[in-house]
Each structure stands twice: as structure tokens, then as C-alpha cells.
Amino acid sequence: MDEIRVATNNFDEALVIGIGGFGKVYKASFDYGSTFVTIKRSSPMSEQGALEFETEIHVLSQLHHQNLVSLLGHCQEDEEMILVYEYMSSHTLFDHLHLRSRGDLPLSWTQRLERCIRVARGLHYLHTGTEHKFIDRDIKTSNILLDHNWVAKLSAFGLSKATNPALVSTTVKGNVGYFPEYFWRHKLTEKSDVYSFGVVLFEVLSARLAVNPVEDDKHGSLVDWALYCCENGIATQLVDPDLEGKIATESFEKYIEVAKKCLAEKGVERPTMSDVLQRLVHCSFRKNADIAPTRDGNRTEKADLERNSDLTPGIEFSEIIITIGR
Structure with a gap:
């Protein structure tokens, strides 16, 4: 001491x-x-x-x-x-989405997607990489930390559960806004983590809080608003204004699809983290990306996308993939 x-x-x-x-x-x-x-x-x-x-x-x-x-x-x-x-010197994902200081640049789409991929890899390991499955039970952007190289890592495992068998009846732990069905049924599975990660995916896309008490009922819950937008064909309204016109159409559509699947009402209808990880990696390829959606439903041309992205000079836009390491 x-x-x-x-x-x-x-x-x-x-x-x-x-x-x-x-x-x-x-x-x-x-x-x-x-x-x-x-x-x-x-x-x-x-x-x-x-x-x-x-x-x-x-x-x-x-x-x-x-x-x-x-x-x-x-x-x-x-x-x-x-x-x-x-020591994680680059703070939390929550900080970069919601607490930027004046003059700080917002995270680009490439940066956000890469961090989601890394978190998905961490969760996939928790669910499959050890003898017993571990369920995080406290996934939120404030528990996703970034190191000096901006590599995203999950933290805070005090609420975690080792499961064998996979289904556990337990008291509710975690944060309102990221809760899956076990908030109501007290049934915890690895699909509960998938739900919470789906909330994170929409938070990363929109830079909206998971729960915002100052908003009206329609916009106060990010999950409710995200699902409403997806079901009514207005998913582009979820895009953070700082990303408007800067996400390739194919990447955007694949991302929305996997995020929505994570929020399925029943756990059995949600994908595994292995499937989520694969789908997010596919989002990063951005093949045949000629236009990108804006919040009003209009499109941004490929040339504009290239000017506004953080792509490596000299590499063709359609050939970019995100390096996710091993």
C-alpha cells in the first residue's frame, strides 16, 4: 500500500x-x-x-x-x-463522442468503425475464447478505453459472469439504456451483451446518448429512436451531423443492418458476436462505394467522400480496408 x-x-x-x-x-x-x-x-x-x-x-x-x-x-x-x-491515455469512447473539447476533431467514420471492430473482437473472445463463457454485462461507451495508439479495449469487469451452462438467472446489473431483455426477465446470456453492443453501435453512428432525459419521449431513448428510424426508412436521420455525407452507402447499410439485428427483442433472434464481428469487417471494405447517404436522404458523390475521409494517400478508395490486427 x-x-x-x-x-x-x-x-x-x-x-x-x-x-x-x-x-x-x-x-x-x-x-x-x-x-x-x-x-x-x-x-x-x-x-x-x-x-x-x-x-x-x-x-x-x-x-x-x-x-x-x-x-x-x-x-x-x-x-x-x-x-x-x-494506462489508457486516450480516454474513453464516450469522451470522444460526447465530451470533445473545443477544437477537437470528431472521430471519422473509419476511426469509429475500427474501434467497433476491436470491441467486437474483445467480446467475441469473452464469449468463446476461454473454457467458460464470460458475459460482460456492463458494455457501454464509457467502459471502452483507448490507448496511446487509439486501440479500443473493454474495461470494467466487476459485473461480469462466468457461465456454465450459458443461461444464468441473476439480479440486474448494468446501465439503463444498454439493458437487454434480462432487465425484465432476469435471464442473462451472451446475447445480452450483443444487445448492449447494438446500443453502442447506434451511439457511435449518431453521437447520441443512450438515454437523454432532456429529450422528448420519442428521442429520449436511443434504442427507440433508432428502431423507429430503421422501420420507417429514415435511418439516415441517425447519422451524426459530423459524419453527414462521409459514409459510403454500402458501409452504412451493412452497419445499420447488423446494429438493428443486435437489438432484436428476443435473444435467440440476435446474431452471435462472431457473426457481428464478421459483418462489421465487411462494413470496412466499402467496395463499389460511389455515393453516400446524408441525413436528408440525398447522396454525396465519391469525389466528395474521398476529400472528406481520412484515407491513406495513394490508395484507391474502393480498395480500402481497415487493419484490425490479430
Whole structure:
């Protein structure tokens, strides 16, 4: 614990970079600033406690994937619970969608799509990459962190469940707006994560909050608004104004299709994360992309798309794919 206090300058408030359900989150260093880590300190007033602390350690000790935030260490002393993670210097996906500072550039469509692909890879690993399936149960843009290379990683596994068999009856955990059917039925499966990820997909496309209490009933719930737009042929109204005219038509249509499937009312009707991942990768190919949709239903020509995109110079637009790594 003494090393933790030194690393955080005795939990200096100036080093606080966030506050979550577990407690305050600090930027810290064990070697006088040459490398940094993230430290979560439990709070007596926290919504989460010893059970979530032990779950996070148990889950992350079994999971190793480039799209999951790594747990570097932990300690429990004098009723203090401390978790130490790799430092994610580029903040959260939520920050980049909703809390941009003046002058910050919005994420491009390519950047947003690549981050969704990486998160999908992390979820696919949780569901299939270990002996027992793990269900995240707390997927939201504020739990998707970006490292110094802007690689997206899932974080916060204190609410996760290891399932064997796949179906678990459990109390409700998570955040309103990202809840699937288990909010009502208390039945948790990996398809519950798929639903939450579908909310994230529409949030990434629209830069709308999952739940916005200041909006009217029609627009307050992102899920309700997204499904209404899809069912009434006005899906282009979901596009973030910063992306208007900058998404290739084929990419847009494939993305809307997979996001909508994730929000199917019944879990059995939703795709697996493997299927979601494959569909998102297909979105990235953007073959035969000559025109792109705008919010009013008009089209943007290919030349305009190329000027407004962040494509690598010298590469043909129709040949671009996103590198998603291994």
C-alpha cells in the first residue's frame, strides 16, 4: 500500500482522471513518470464492493486479449481495495463522442468503425475464447478505453459472469439504456451483451446518448429512436451531423443492418458476436462505394467522400480496408 500511496502522491485529487461505480480512478506512476498506470481505489460510498473487486481479479486473471484492458496488480489492506491497470491515455469512447473539447476533431467514420471492430473482437473472445463463457454485462461507451495508439479495449469487469451452462438467472446489473431483455426477465446470456453492443453501435453512428432525459419521449431513448428510424426508412436521420455525407452507402447499410439485428427483442433472434464481428469487417471494405447517404436522404458523390475521409494517400478508395490486427 505504501507503493500505491507514493505512485498517487497519497491519492492526490489532481491525479484523479475519473470516478466509476467502484470509486475514484487515478493516473499514477511507479518510476517517477517514465511509465504510467491506472489505479482504481474503492470508495466507502461505492455502488460496488468486495464482490465486484474479487470478480474483476478473478475474471482478468483468466483473460488475456489485446482488446481487453490488462490488470497489472491489486492489493487489499486496511479496508482499502486497489486495482492497478495498464494506462489508457486516450480516454474513453464516450469522451470522444460526447465530451470533445473545443477544437477537437470528431472521430471519422473509419476511426469509429475500427474501434467497433476491436470491441467486437474483445467480446467475441469473452464469449468463446476461454473454457467458460464470460458475459460482460456492463458494455457501454464509457467502459471502452483507448490507448496511446487509439486501440479500443473493454474495461470494467466487476459485473461480469462466468457461465456454465450459458443461461444464468441473476439480479440486474448494468446501465439503463444498454439493458437487454434480462432487465425484465432476469435471464442473462451472451446475447445480452450483443444487445448492449447494438446500443453502442447506434451511439457511435449518431453521437447520441443512450438515454437523454432532456429529450422528448420519442428521442429520449436511443434504442427507440433508432428502431423507429430503421422501420420507417429514415435511418439516415441517425447519422451524426459530423459524419453527414462521409459514409459510403454500402458501409452504412451493412452497419445499420447488423446494429438493428443486435437489438432484436428476443435473444435467440440476435446474431452471435462472431457473426457481428464478421459483418462489421465487411462494413470496412466499402467496395463499389460511389455515393453516400446524408441525413436528408440525398447522396454525396465519391469525389466528395474521398476529400472528406481520412484515407491513406495513394490508395484507391474502393480498395480500402481497415487493419484490425490479430
